[in-house]
Amino acid sequence: MNKKPDFLIIGAMKSATSTLHEQLALQSGIFMTDLKEPNFFSNDEIYQQGIAWYLSQFQDAQSKDICGESSTHYTKLPTYQHTIERISLHVPDVKFIYVMRHPIDRLISQYIHEWTQRIISININQAIYEYPELIAYSQYSFQLQPYFDTFGRDRVLPVFFERLLKYPQTELERIGKFIGYQSEIKWHDLSAVNVSTERMRKSEWRDFLVEAPILKQIRKSIIPQVVRDRIKSLWTMKEKPHLTPENIKHLQLIFDQDLKVLGEWLGVEINCQNYKQIVNDFSLNW
Known part of the structure; x- marks a missing residue:
């Protein structure tokens, strides 16, 4: 009988979830699915393949392995409406890891990704008004509240992209403790280079x-x-897209409202201006 996941890395998109997936897969006794982003609980067409298909992704796990998978679609409201009810139905005891990044930095990175995929072809200053998901996926309390309502805060570990880059070993140990990993856990140098601004369409x-x-x-x-x-x-984005000062202010007003709620959960005052200082200086939890 195939194992079920013990934890899910649920996002956020463009916040080093792939790197975290790879790091956990390198640890003895942790099994991560070969298929990155199964998106089983979010995407209707994948969910229709059935729970047996999903559990087959864990068929190579050993009996004592801690199992996980990573699907950033799981925190893409309002795009995927049925994710949480499906998780609750099939793996009600699972834990969640949610990686957050400065909301504007994450938005820009998503825009670059969508540009390379030919989903977005317009300038970023126009795109933020025509593609609301760019903003929604950076509203972290909005994405997390349904998880808290269904599973409770103690089942969700907040991780911050910036702190993961600065203190990778410490953060990996914190993640290992959360998922119940008893062995020594080690961050490996994968020599990954972020070339998002050089990606080709x-x-x-x-x-x-x-x-x-x-x-x-x-x-x-x-x-x-x-x-x-x-x-x-000819197919390469020449330089990182730049938001106008007016649009930066517009986004800060939106994200600061969301970060205020996040900060209340974390016990700190956090906004777009102090975000990086706060997450780098403190190991934050609910």
Whole structure:
């Protein structure tokens, strides 16, 4: 009989959840699904594959392993409306890890991601008004409140992206304690480089030309590197998108209201201006 997950990394999107997933997968006695972002409880088309399909993702786990998976879609309200009721139905005793990042930084990173996926093609200063999910996914108390209502605060561990980068070993130990890991836990240097501002837009025909073995060899033999780099730049975001001062103020007003609630839960006063100082200086919990 396949095991069930003991914990879920539920987000937030673009907050180093993939890195945390990889770090936990490297620990002996912790099993993380090979499939990153199963999105079983959030996406209707995946949920329809059935609980047996989902549990098969844990079929290689050992009997004593602590099991987890990571799906940032689980904190994407209002996009996915049925996530929490499905989790409550199938894995009611599971624990949750929620990684937060400065809300504006996270929004910008999501915009870059959506640009590369050709979901968004307009300027970021227009996008924040036409794609409300950019803001919603950075409203952390809004995303967490339903989890608290259903499972209780003690089942959710708050983790902060900035603190995870600054104190990786300490934060990993804290996460290990939360999920009940008894062995020594160690942060590994994966030498990961964030190249989000250099990501290339999706293009099926370009990807075919680039990856086809014969064409790849011809391309490397005939076309000079400088020309290849120039062509590549046509699909590449040249620089990090910049919000106007007016839109930064607009976003700060929205996020400060949400952070006020988050701060009340954490016992600190937190807003967009002091966010990084607070999360770096204090190990915060409910």
